[in-house]
Amino acid sequence: MEKSSPQSRSSTRRNFLHTAAASGALGVLPWSRAVHAAGSDMVKIALSGCGGRGTGALADALSNSVGGNVQLIALHDAFGDRIENCLRAISARFPDKVDVPPDRRFTDLDGYQHLTETGADIILDCSPPGFRPMHFEHYVQAGKHVFMEKPLAVDAPGFRRMLAANEQAKAKGLRVAVGHHLRHELKHKEMISRIWNGEIGRITHLRVYFNSSGVWVRPRKPDQTEMQYQVNNWYYFTWLSGDHIVEQHVHDLDVMNWMMGNRHPVTAQGLGGRQFRVGKDYGEIFDHHAVEFTYEDGTKGFSYCRHIPGCWDSFSEHAHGTKGFVSIEGHGHAIIQVEGRDPVRVERGPDGHGLEWDDFLKAHLNGEAYNEVDHTILGTMTAILGRMATYSGQIVTWDEAVASQLDLSPSGYTWDAEPQPKPGPDGIYPCAMPGQTKAY
């Protein structure tokens, strides 16, 4: 794990170059058209998880701006209707880039294993995060390049499995992208470069937010097993989503660590609970978390995420330093204000969801090394650490969190397996209780 410090100017620059290359942060890498023009340039792609992001990420891949001739050849989803919906939407938009006959459409929880037998070059994984380590291990074992969504795990055992599988991926020369699109947004790259160059001085504290009114709910249907119900309504179960601090706020926590030189906090303490989302369709997760993270050099990172309608919403990251500050809107502009200078405003530019595919495909077409797990997995573990702090109400250290044996997995991965969360007689699932729930 990288230990560079943006607080130290000399090491800052060196590490930025190293890290920027890994995250595509240096912008356009030299791209050899000769490789692309050589003929056998079709990039076959298969998707697991055909929901909102899966369909969106496919569209980003198929409409890439680097001339990659991407073709969709196989689909997997736990539920067959999602495959058909995705196929309809993608075929309507990209009729010449879709070839998914019925025998390359796979359902149920083990269908991802068949994707690697289809001749796909790249597996795109947009399934719920709880499945990510298991799916990634399989893709790596089968020697496939992978583009997978964040977060990378929901608990510490999953984090360790991811790290181990990623080492194997690197040893096999596999390219691995992670859907942290903010790492590819031009205004994020510019602002973080300015922070690392010392323009706002030494960072004193950071603030990051993902406050919104929340996401979809998928109520229980007749005849569903408990496993089918939880997997369908996956957002509301910690073993599947990690809670929204992990599933969504991971974007901002990853940027916070990036601002700090791709370092992770060493402790966390926080508050959280559920106040608005208390009905039986809301599973066990909290609807708000507020965490104070502390880095090794004492710098504080304040993190807030909320899923309650009618409140102040923000998706943004802010770094305050001894000479000024940087504020970045997730999907808006960014500003740097330095003492004695006029503020500089940078507009958003192209959407990072498209840029992340351009960067990945350029590396793929050029046969270059590409690995985004190394840095972004710290964001996943930071979010898990934050959740451990809010669920328990204790101060939790990074080392305790990473070593945790608390495994959230169900008894197996079949429709009759037993997930750990159980509803009470009123259909309501118990949630964590600070002061009583064990941290790790």
Ligand SMILES: NC(=O)c1ccc[n+]([C@@H]2O[C@H](COP(=O)([O-])OP(=O)(O)OC[C@H]3O[C@@H](n4cnc5c(N)ncnc54)[C@H](O)[C@@H]3O)[C@@H](O)[C@H]2O)c1
């Ligand atoms: N980077 C981003 O901007 C961004 C935006 C949205 C979502 N995401 C991420 O994408 C992932 C999916 O989110 P979404 O919004 O598309 O959710 P979604 O519910 O719309 O899609 C998830 C799909 O996965 C399917 N699924 C469930 N279990 C599965 C399994 N074991 N194997 C394969 N498929 C399975 C579901 O049936 C569903 O169709 C999450 O990790 C989420 O954090 C990222």
